[in-house]
Amino acid sequence: MSSSEDNLVISSDPLHPANLIPELCRSFYHLGWVTGTGGGICIRVGDKAYIAPSGVQKERIKSEHIFVLPYPQPPPSPHTDRVFLRRPSLNLKESACTPLFWNSFDLRGAGSCIHTHSQHAVMATLLWTGPVFRISHQMIKGVRVAGTGTALSYLDTLELPIIENTPNEEDLKDGMAEAMIKYPNAAGVLVRRHGVYVWGLDWEKAKTQTECLDYLFEIGVKMKLAGLPTVMNDS
Amino acid sequence: MSSSEDNLVISSDPLHPANLIPELCRSFYHLGWVTGTGGGICIRVGDKAYIAPSGVQKERIKSEHIFVLPYPQPPPSPHTDRVFLRRPSLNLKESACTPLFWNSFDLRGAGSCIHTHSQHAVMATLLWTGPVFRISHQMIKGVRVAGTGTALSYLDTLELPIIENTPNEEDLKDGMAEAMIKYPNAAGVLVRRHGVYVWGLDWEKAKTQTECLDYLFEIGVKMKLAGLPTVMNDS
Amino acid sequence: MSSSEDNLVISSDPLHPANLIPELCRSFYHLGWVTGTGGGICIRVGDKAYIAPSGVQKERIKSEHIFVLPYPQPPPSPHTDRVFLRRPSLNLKESACTPLFWNSFDLRGAGSCIHTHSQHAVMATLLWTGPVFRISHQMIKGVRVAGTGTALSYLDTLELPIIENTPNEEDLKDGMAEAMIKYPNAAGVLVRRHGVYVWGLDWEKAKTQTECLDYLFEIGVKMKLAGLPTVMNDS
Amino acid sequence: MSSSEDNLVISSDPLHPANLIPELCRSFYHLGWVTGTGGGICIRVGDKAYIAPSGVQKERIKSEHIFVLPYPQPPPSPHTDRVFLRRPSLNLKESACTPLFWNSFDLRGAGSCIHTHSQHAVMATLLWTGPVFRISHQMIKGVRVAGTGTALSYLDTLELPIIENTPNEEDLKDGMAEAMIKYPNAAGVLVRRHGVYVWGLDWEKAKTQTECLDYLFEIGVKMKLAGLPTVMNDS
Numbered sequence: 001m002s003s004s005e006d007n008l009v010i011s012s013d014p015l016h017p018a019n020l021i022p023e024l025c026r027s028f029y030h031l032g033w034v035t036g037t038g039g040g041i042c043i044r045v046g047d048k049a050y051i052a053p054s055g056v057q058k059e060r061i062k063s064e065h066i067f068v069l070p071y072p073q074p075p076p077s078p079h080t081d082r083v084f085l086r087r088p089s090l091n092l093k094e095s096a097c098t099p100l101f102w103n104s105f106d107l108r109g110a111g112s113c114i115h116t117h118s119q120h121a122v123m124a125t126l127l128w129t130g131p132v133f134r135i136s137h138q139m140i141k142g143v144r145v146a147g148t149g150t151a152l153s154y155l156d157t158l159e160l161p162i163i164e165n166t167p168n169e170e171d172l173k174d175g176m177a178e179a180m181i182k183y184p185n186a187a188g189v190l191v192r193r194h195g196v197y198v199w200g201l202d203w204e205k206a207k208t209q210t211e212c213l214d215y216l217f218e219i220g221v222k223m224k225l226a227g228l229p230t231v232m233n234d235s
Numbered sequence: 236m237s238s239s240e241d242n243l244v245i246s247s248d249p250l251h252p253a254n255l256i257p258e259l260c261r262s263f264y265h266l267g268w269v270t271g272t273g274g275g276i277c278i279r280v281g282d283k284a285y286i287a288p289s290g291v292q293k294e295r296i297k298s299e300h301i302f303v304l305p306y307p308q309p310p311p312s313p314h315t316d317r318v319f320l321r322r323p324s325l326n327l328k329e330s331a332c333t334p335l336f337w338n339s340f341d342l343r344g345a346g347s348c349i350h351t352h353s354q355h356a357v358m359a360t361l362l363w364t365g366p367v368f369r370i371s372h373q374m375i376k377g378v379r380v381a382g383t384g385t386a387l388s389y390l391d392t393l394e395l396p397i398i399e400n401t402p403n404e405e406d407l408k409d410g411m412a413e414a415m416i417k418y419p420n421a422a423g424v425l426v427r428r429h430g431v432y433v434w435g436l437d438w439e440k441a442k443t444q445t446e447c448l449d450y451l452f453e454i455g456v457k458m459k460l461a462g463l464p465t466v467m468n469d470s
Numbered sequence: 471m472s473s474s475e476d477n478l479v480i481s482s483d484p485l486h487p488a489n490l491i492p493e494l495c496r497s498f499y500h501l502g503w504v505t506g507t508g509g510g511i512c513i514r515v516g517d518k519a520y521i522a523p524s525g526v527q528k529e530r531i532k533s534e535h536i537f538v539l540p541y542p543q544p545p546p547s548p549h550t551d552r553v554f555l556r557r558p559s560l561n562l563k564e565s566a567c568t569p570l571f572w573n574s575f576d577l578r579g580a581g582s583c584i585h586t587h588s589q590h591a592v593m594a595t596l597l598w599t600g601p602v603f604r605i606s607h608q609m610i611k612g613v614r615v616a617g618t619g620t621a622l623s624y625l626d627t628l629e630l631p632i633i634e635n636t637p638n639e640e641d642l643k644d645g646m647a648e649a650m651i652k653y654p655n656a657a658g659v660l661v662r663r664h665g666v667y668v669w670g671l672d673w674e675k676a677k678t679q680t681e682c683l684d685y686l687f688e689i690g691v692k693m694k695l696a697g698l699p700t701v702m703n704d705s
Numbered sequence: 706m707s708s709s710e711d712n713l714v715i716s717s718d719p720l721h722p723a724n725l726i727p728e729l730c731r732s733f734y735h736l737g738w739v740t741g742t743g744g745g746i747c748i749r750v751g752d753k754a755y756i757a758p759s760g761v762q763k764e765r766i767k768s769e770h771i772f773v774l775p776y777p778q779p780p781p782s783p784h785t786d787r788v789f790l791r792r793p794s795l796n797l798k799e800s801a802c803t804p805l806f807w808n809s810f811d812l813r814g815a816g817s818c819i820h821t822h823s824q825h826a827v828m829a830t831l832l833w834t835g836p837v838f839r840i841s842h843q844m845i846k847g848v849r850v851a852g853t854g855t856a857l858s859y860l861d862t863l864e865l866p867i868i869e870n871t872p873n874e875e876d877l878k879d880g881m882a883e884a885m886i887k888y889p890n891a892a893g894v895l896v897r898r899h900g901v902y903v904w905g906l907d908w909e910k911a912k913t914q915t916e917c918l919d920y921l922f923e924i925g926v927k928m929k930l931a932g933l934p935t936v937m938n939d940s
Contacts, residue, residue: 036612036682057678117609119689126698137400137428139352142271154402154429165607167624193607208292212271219354225696226460228361372870372898374822377741389872389899443762447741454824461930463831506847506917527913587844589924596933635842637859663842695931 005086008048008068017043017050018063020203025052029059033116033214039195040115042101043203047071048085051101053092067094071105096169097197100176104199107180108148112206113199120217121196125162127224132183133160133190135220136231142212147187147199157231158216159183162190188213240321243283243303252278252285253298255438260287264294268351268449274430275350277336278438282306283320286336288327302329306340331404332432335411339434342415343383347441348434355452356431360397362459367418368395368425370455371466377447382422382434392466393451394418397425423448475556478518478538487513487520488533490673495522499529503586503684509665510585512571513673517541518555521571523562537564541575566639567667570646574669577650578618582676583669590687591666595632597694602653603630603660605690606701612682617657617669627701628686629653632660658683710791713753713773722748722755723768725908730757734764738821738919744900745820747806748908752776753790756806758797772799776810801874802902805881809904812885813853817911818904825922826901830867832929837888838865838895840925841936847917852892852904862936863921864888867895893918 009018021041028034028041039058042051051067052058068086082098095101097115104110124133136157143152152158161179166172172191179189187209188198198213200206220230244253256276263269263276274293277286286302287293303321317333330336332350339345359368371392378387387393396414401407411424411432422444423433433448435441455465479488491511498504498511509528512521521537522528538556552568565571567585574580594603606627613622622628631649636642642661649659657679658668668683670676693700714723726746733739733746744763747756756772757763773791787803800806802820809815829838841862848857857863866884871877881894881902892914893903903918905911925935 035685036609036678038609038612038682057674117685119685119692122608122689123692123696126693127696138357139271139273139429142273154400165624194609204292208271212273215270215352215354219357222354222358223361226358226362373827374741374743374899377743389870439762443741447743450740450822450824454827457824457828458831461828461832505920506844506913508844508847508917527909587920589920589927592843592924593927593931596928597931635859664844 005068006064008086009050009063009066011063017045017203018066021050021052021066022061022063024203024207025058025061028114028116031118031214033118033210034058035117038117040095040097040101041112041203041206042095042097042114043112044071044105045111049101049105051095051098053088054095054097055093064088065090065092067092069098073102099170099173100197103173103177103180104147104197107177108146108199109201110148110199110206111201112203113197114206114210115195115197116210116214117195118214118217120214120221121190122193123221124217125190125192125194127221128162131162133162133217133220134158134231135216138216138219140212140216143187143209143216144200144205145185145187147209148201148205149185158187160186160188160190160196160213162192164192165194240303241299243321244285244298244301246298252280252438253301256285256287256301257296257298259438259442260293260296263349263351266353266449268353268445269293270352273352275330275332275336276347276438276441277330277332277349278347279306279340280346284336284340286330286333288323289330289332290328299323300325300327302327304333306337308337334405334408335432338408338412338415339382339432342412343381343434344436345383345434345441346436347438348432349441349445350430350432351445351449352430353449353452355449355456356425357428358456359452360425360427360429362456363397366397368397368452368455369393369466370451373451373454375447375451378422378444378451379435379440380420380422382444383436383440384420393422395421395423395425395431395448397427399427400429475538476534478556479520479533479536481533487515487673488536491520491522491536492531492533494673494677495528495531498584498586501588501684503588503680504528505587508587510565510567510571511582511673511676512565512567512584513582514541514575515581519571519575521565521568523558524565524567525563534558535560535562537562539568543572569640569643570667573643573647573650574617574667577647578616578669579671580618580669580676581671582673583667584676584680585665585667586680586684587665588684588687590684590691591660592663593691594687595660595662595664597691598632601632603632603687603690604628604701605686608686608689610682610686613657613679613686614670614675615655615657617679618671618675619655628657630656630658630660630666630683632662634662635664710773711769713791714755714768714771716768722750722908723771726755726757726771727766727768729908729912730763730766733819733821736823736919738823738915739763740822743822745800745802745806746817746908746911747800747802747819748817749776749810750816754806754810756800756803758793759800759802760798769793770795770797772797774803776807778807804875804878805902808878808882808885809852809902812882813851813904814906815853815904815911816906817908818902819911819915820900820902821915821919822900823919823922825919825926826895827898828926829922830895830897830899832926833867836867838867838922838925839863839936840921843921843924845917845921848892848914848921849905849910850890850892852914853906853910854890863892865891865893865895865901865918867897869897870899 049069049071101113104113140152140158161183163175190196198210284304284306336348339348375387375393396418398410425431433445519539519541571583574583610622610628631653633645660666668680754774754776806818809818845857845863866888868880895901903915
């Protein structure tokens with residue numbers, strides 16, 4: 001790598017997004033969140049968004065595979081669909097999650113967004129057959145209102161909208177945006193039979209909130225299967 | 236790090252508490268005990284207590300993030316809530332578990348206390364709906380009476396009190412202390428829908444007892460869900 | 471190692487098959503796919519097929535343990551059963567999976583084939599009692615038609631034939647070939663009470679498809695046990 | 706370490722028992738076989754038996770912690786209970802499993818014996834309420850008749866005796882020996898509500914057979930809980 005574009009992903013700082021994304025993807029792989037090339041992550045620092053490529057083994061991504069896009073994007077022209085500051089020289093495809101990551105930036109001011117195919121998330125969308133996943137009286141304090149606000153309390157009921165899946169990931173954009181507007185306090189959006197999108201003000205908060213929500217999907221599924229109620233009625 | 240306070244957490248000995256806590260937290264993370272910034276650990280050596288900070292990614296803690304407090308604490312004054320020998324220079328919060336760790340020192344003479352959000356512990360508190368978790372005729376020999384005494388026998392029944400959760404971790408202090416007094420032989424205290432506190436004379440015993448208890452929560456939950464009795468009536 | 475045969479498995483390139491196979495086997499071991507010496511992998515590059523030995527600890531394989539065979543094999547003679555370009559000098563047995571790996575090369579033009587004993591695969595063959603494993607409306611986009619063609623769509627129904635096991639692995643060859651011909655779109659073949667064979671155009675695609683299918687076996691088994699339908703009737 | 710006794714556990718060969726035992730114990734810890742100081746392993750090479758100490762964190766054992774005993778033991782005298790070639794200088798206790806490991810040497814000519822507290826083994830002893838664990842038509846080919854003989858066939862029924870637990874591990878010696886004599890083909894002995902002992906001609910075979918049996922306990926438990934028969938009646 002030698003061009004000025006490549007300098008965008010060369011850094012000796014382990015916390016630089018181009019170094020963090022490979023490390024986090026390896027960790028997500030071992031959590032079962034991104035097996036079989038699924039899932040993805042985007043980290044935005046100011047006006048630059050760093051994104052893992054699509055359709056690759058997530059545990060083997062390298063810094064030089066990272067796409068960099070300007071945020072916000074320039075207005076669309078008849079010639080270009082999306083504008084990049086850097087594309088990897090290899091034959092890599094941009095992430096199909098890009099428009100969905102953009103939702104989190106546009107509608108919540110997020111600085112990072114994570115997409116997993118966690119089986120806990122998928123099972124939650126199968127056992128909660130309606131449009132919302134709900135759980136209360138669990139360790140939900142690690143989740144923030146709207147993903148970017150104040151921390152939830154143990155006494156709150158966590159609500160996450162569940163949208164229906166589409167064959168093409170990009171087509172989820174509008175459904176996800178509608179759900180985010182309809183549930184302004186939700187810290188993420190579940191996609192039925194598919195996975196979850198979670199965001200935060202920065203990568204650390206996006207990651208820890210994804211962990212918290214995945215923990216809640218897992219315990220919620222266990223409770224449902226054991227016949228235990230997942231929401232306590234305080235009234 | 237250069238001040239004399241920082242010297243409290245600088246050591247080339249891998250068994251120094253400031254080195255052990257990061258290593259143990261990484262291990263606990265991979266066991267699913269401290270995901271999403273939850274859980275915590277305190278190691279006390281004589282009159283110094285070393286504590287991991289609150290609200291951070293537990294698998295990424297470094298020695299320089301460790302708080303050091305004097306034990307016992309000086310009497311409270313109108314100006315100070317808690318006294319520290321060292322606070323990390325970063326913008327880190329002290330652990331909300333601190334008053335609960337103190338219970339284990341004050342009431343049991345413990346040298347280390349561990350708090351997990353293990354789902355096995357949480358499921359145990361959901362399936363044992365009363366105030367006590369009970370199991371017998373399992374490998375409970377690794378657990379000590381009161382957490383600090385002689386080893387239990389295979390023929391003993393292990394009993395752990397379950398206290399109700401509160402929105403603020405600090406508010407668990409009195410409930411935990413009451414449970415420890417009411418159940419003087421208990422090696423830990425479960426918190427309903429939240430997790431468990433376990434202690435031992437030193438970090439090794441606290442850790443191995445936490446492993447033993449987590450093993451018992453896990454097998455107990457499996458037995459309950461399979462319809463098997465978890466306590467055998469010997470009489 | 472010094473002979474010209476040994477040069478076939480000596481390379482400083484981490485992506486050389488003789489280096490990849492040990493690394494992948496370690497990874498498969500930790501996924502629970504090849505415990506107790508079970509399972510296997512073959513990578514073919516052009517006219518050379520590299521195969522892990524049989525009956526050894528898969529997580530401890532070294533490059534020097536790899537067999538190299540010519541593809542296609544010369545016509546059988548009365549004196550030789552199979553022809554090798556390299557046999558390890560140690561007392562190692564060739565993989566009993568060899569004839570089955572060959573099916574994937576001969577019938578699909580595959581470049582790599584993976585065999586696992588994953589419990590998700592075995593449970594799937596126990597809960598799908600007929601000759602086919604079927605699932606729809608899950609994240610099946612990572613699987614390709616016939617294992618080597620275009621990607622499946624979310625709206626497709628994934629079908630994998632299940633053949634009956636035989637005491638000797640070699641005797642599965644004909645049953646596997648028949649199933650591959652009968653189900654020309656299948657990306658793998660399940661073996662009842664045994665495991666699965668999955669292939670792809672190269673090792674990356676074989677591996678990611680094995681991950682995708684294992685994910686589908688796992689979620690499918692969970693759904694069956696929870697009483698959820700695994701195929702949606704769109705008509 | 707400098708004495709001639711210590712030379713028994715100093716070697717640069719990674720396959721020396723004093724180096725293998727720490728490595729294998731770390732691996733067993735991550736498999737959940739030896740959590741909370743439980744479980745153990747013995748490797749015998751000719752007339753020397755190397756044993757991990759008791760009551761310690763198995764994932765932190767070092768070569769210098771290993772006990773070395775002569776095999777066979779000299780006849781008991783009024784002054785000594787057991788004879789050692791080397792005892793660690795630290796305050797470590799010999800393994801309570803020693804008499805049980807000896808059973809595998811005396812009655813089967815084994816070269817290594819492994820004891821786990823695996824929850825799959827324990828659950829198997831709870832769901833198979835009689836004196837024998839039985840399973841057939843699974844991948845049992847990795848298990849050898851009597852643990853040291855020829856490989857089982859897919860069509861064989863694997864049988865493992867289950868003995869009742871005792872408060873002191875040493876007191877299992879006679880029950881284990883009786884079971885080994887009564888079931889001369891068994892490759893291991895399950896201990897109800899406790900775990901399993903598995904042996905082999907050397908450490909590799911003991912380890913891979915422990916993996917195979919643990920795999921069979923796990924799948925057997927899953928099948929039982931799903932209402933599936935674990936033995937097929939061929940007659």
